[in-house]
Amino acid sequence: MNPHIVLRVGAKLLIPVIVLFGLYVQFHGEYSPGGGFQAGIIFAAALILYALIFGLETVQQAVPPGAVHALAGLGALLYMSIGIWSMFAGGNFLEYKVLLADAQLAETAGIILIELGVGITVATVAITLFYAFAGRARPGHDGD
Amino acid sequence: MIEHHLPALQVLLPLFAAPLLMFLVRWPTLAWALTTAVCWATFLVSALLLEAVWAGDPISYAHGGWEPPYGIEYWVDTANALVLLIVSGISAIVMPFARDSVEQEIPRDRIAWFYTAFLLANAGLLGIAITGDAFNIFVFFEISAIASYALIAMGRDRRALLASFTYLIMGTIGTTFLLIGIGFLYMMTGTLNLADLAERLPAVRDTSTIRAAFAFIAVGVSLKLALFPLHLWLPNAYTYAPSMVTVFLSATATKVAIYVLLRFFYSVFGVEFSFGVLPMGYVLMPLALLGILIPSIVAIFQADVKRMLAYSSVAQVGYIILGFSFASTLGLMAAMLHLFNHAVTKAALFMALGAIVYRIGSTRIDAMAGIARDMPWTMAAFVVGGLSLIGIPLTAGFVTKWYLLLAALEAGLWPIAVFLLATSLIAVIYIWRVVEAAYFRERPAGAAPVREAHPALLLPTWTLALASVVFGIHTALPIGAATRAAEILLGGYP
Numbered sequence: 001m002n003p004h005i006v007l008r009v010g011a012k013l014l015i016p017v018i019v020l021f022g023l024y025v026q027f028h029g030e031y032s033p034g035g036g037f038q039a040g041i042i043f044a045a046a047l048i049l050y051a052l053i054f055g056l057e058t059v060q061q062a063v064p065p066g067a068v069h070a071l072a073g074l075g076a077l078l079y080m081s082i083g084i085w086s087m088f089a090g091g092n093f094l095e096y097k098v099l100l101a102d103a104q105l106a107e108t109a110g111i112i113l114i115e116l117g118v119g120i121t122v123a124t125v126a127i128t129l130f131y132a133f134a135g136r137a138r139p140g141h142d143g144d
Numbered sequence: 145m146i147e148h149h150l151p152a153l154q155v156l157l158p159l160f161a162a163p164l165l166m167f168l169v170r171w172p173t174l175a176w177a178l179t180t181a182v183c184w185a186t187f188l189v190s191a192l193l194l195e196a197v198w199a200g201d202p203i204s205y206a207h208g209g210w211e212p213p214y215g216i217e218y219w220v221d222t223a224n225a226l227v228l229l230i231v232s233g234i235s236a237i238v239m240p241f242a243r244d245s246v247e248q249e250i251p252r253d254r255i256a257w258f259y260t261a262f263l264l265a266n267a268g269l270l271g272i273a274i275t276g277d278a279f280n281i282f283v284f285f286e287i288s289a290i291a292s293y294a295l296i297a298m299g300r301d302r303r304a305l306l307a308s309f310t311y312l313i314m315g316t317i318g319t320t321f322l323l324i325g326i327g328f329l330y331m332m333t334g335t336l337n338l339a340d341l342a343e344r345l346p347a348v349r350d351t352s353t354i355r356a357a358f359a360f361i362a363v364g365v366s367l368k369l370a371l372f373p374l375h376l377w378l379p380n381a382y383t384y385a386p387s388m389v390t391v392f393l394s395a396t397a398t399k400v401a402i403y404v405l406l407r408f409f410y411s412v413f414g415v416e417f418s419f420g421v422l423p424m425g426y427v428l429m430p431l432a433l434l435g436i437l438i439p440s441i442v443a444i445f446q447a448d449v450k451r452m453l454a455y456s457s458v459a460q461v462g463y464i465i466l467g468f469s470f471a472s473t474l475g476l477m478a479a480m481l482h483l484f485n486h487a488v489t490k491a492a493l494f495m496a497l498g499a500i501v502y503r504i505g506s507t508r509i510d511a512m513a514g515i516a517r518d519m520p521w522t523m524a525a526f527v528v529g530g531l532s533l534i535g536i537p538l539t540a541g542f543v544t545k546w547y548l549l550l551a552a553l554e555a556g557l558w559p560i561a562v563f564l565l566a567t568s569l570i571a572v573i574y575i576w577r578v579v580e581a582a583y584f585r586e587r588p589a590g591a592a593p594v595r596e597a598h599p600a601l602l603l604p605t606w607t608l609a610l611a612s613v614v615f616g617i618h619t620a621l622p623i624g625a626a627t628r629a630a631e632i633l634l635g636g637y638p
Binding site: 069070072073074076077080083084087091092093094095096097098 | 149152156159160162163164166167205206207208209
């Protein structure tokens with residue numbers, strides 16, 4: 001029925017691993033090479049691979065463009081909120097070591113939250129770019 | 145507590161509001177209101193910052209609590225406080241104007257996105273001016289530039305896309321050169337903090353790496369500030385951008401880039417290196433003179449008034465760079481003064497033009513024939529701005545040309561003084577063409593009747609037009625700030 005059986009099975013095998021690796025790069029970023037930016041791109045790559053194999057509509061049913069836009073804004077807001085919260089807690093902007101009693105724990109927690117914000121925004125912006133270009137290829141369909 | 149955080153808030157307010165606007169796509173008026181509130185708040189912050197550094201010492205703010213030079217530092221002294229005031233002031237005044245103008249020129253479902261991009265451009269420009277970190281300058285350049293490309297591309301005419309794309313290519317080359325230059329500096333000194341760079345550079349400055357870094361930064365930033373002959377992206381970008389974007393970018397984007405060049409030449413590399421060891425005076429002065437002369441002449445032959453004013457902007461950059469190239473306190477002061485006065489003057493002119501576009505939908509000089517009878521207030525504002533652009537006494541433009549003359553005479557370059565007077569006459573010609581068409585020609589037969597612009601458009605236009613007169617008579621604030629800024633730039637970092 002579908003001629004691309006190898007691609008479909010291969011993608012189904014690969015995508016969970018890509019997502020898992022993305023999460024690893026995201027949350028291990030403060031100890032090893034990686035971080036929010038790289039993880040966001042890896043995460044988006046998993047979704048884009050899925051879209052390439054199974055079609056744009058299938059992906060957009062699971063991950064609608066509106067939600068992607070909202071998450072892109074929320075990620076940036078999360079990043080800056082941590083910074084502003086540190087200002088209210090008595091530190092400078094992004095001085096998140098003042099957020100908890102244990103300064104070292106606060107540093108770790110702060111960087112993980114900030115990288116999460118970066119990861120969300122980078123992944124969703126990459127997906128938005130893909131949606132925009134992929135949507136434009138279809139005649140009469142205005143990719144947004 | 146809040147005073148301590150003012151430098152961070154200066155950039156943070158527009159940067160934080162930008163993603164918030166993404167959630168207001170369905171409520172364009174609310175998006176406009178939030179943007180306006182944020183712009184006025186940033187204006188207040190920069191006024192407070194200027195007041196603080198006017199009286200006292202420069203302010204340093206360590207992001208994340210990491211002490212400079214290790215962390216990213218925001219550094220405010222009178223020189224960049226003046227630039228911050230220009231950027232935030234223009235954005236605050238343009239917002240009341242923007243409401244009607246943007247509603248007419250931008251599709252309704254994109255208005256919130258438009259303001260998101262506007263706030264990002266605003267935050268980027270403020271960030272460039274306020275940061276004390278070389279790499280941070282590059283990052284903010286990219287933030288403001290990418291947002292500006294989007295803003296310009298939203299122009300009504302499809303040619304806006306091409307204009308935006310050209311700007312994208314040229315702008316990217318510019319910031320890449322800047323980044324290469326900063327990379328070389330980092331290679332030789334191991335630091336990115338501007339004050340720290342100024343301290344460490346003298347030890348290594350007689351190397352080809354530092355000379356290459358200087359060249360890359362000079363060319364890269366010159367592309368961004370549209371120094372003749374690197375100005376080719378500017379006329380189209382300004383012509384096809386939405387009215388409000390032209391007002392904002394013409395008054396701020398090139399000005400901020402000029403400030404960066406001043407900072408690098410005078411404070412980081414030092415005046416002795418830039419103008420003594422390297423002959424930058426002999427490079428910048430001819431470019432400035434050509435940059436005044438050729439675009440002014442080109443402006444005369446434009447059929448589109450917006451494009452004419454864009455070429456005039458290139459010429460005005462020439463005046464600023466001329467003051468800059470004298471490498472004297474007086475010349476530098478004239479440059480800083482023109483930075484301020486030209487921002488006010490050109491914003492008033494583009495705003496008056498925006499009000500005309502709102503009514504007649506065109507910026508062609510033929511379409512403007514006879515409209516002064518129907519739109520007397522708008523055209524009067526245009527004339528006041530035009531007088532200031534020419535440099536008639538009692539306007540802001542006169543004050544800067546006067547100090548440029550003094551600086552030229554002080555340097556013993558009287559031919560340049562004559563040249564300045566002659567080029568002012570060229571400005572008379574191109575402003576007169578518009579005045580002649582609007583006041584002395586008849587409306588074309590069959591043209592739709594035109595009404596005076598809405599007060600919401602007129603009020604900001606007249607605020608700026610009057611400001612260009614007020615700052616020509618009551619010169620204490622701009623001259624005082626420009627003099628102190630010049631002293632600080634020449635003095636380097638304490």
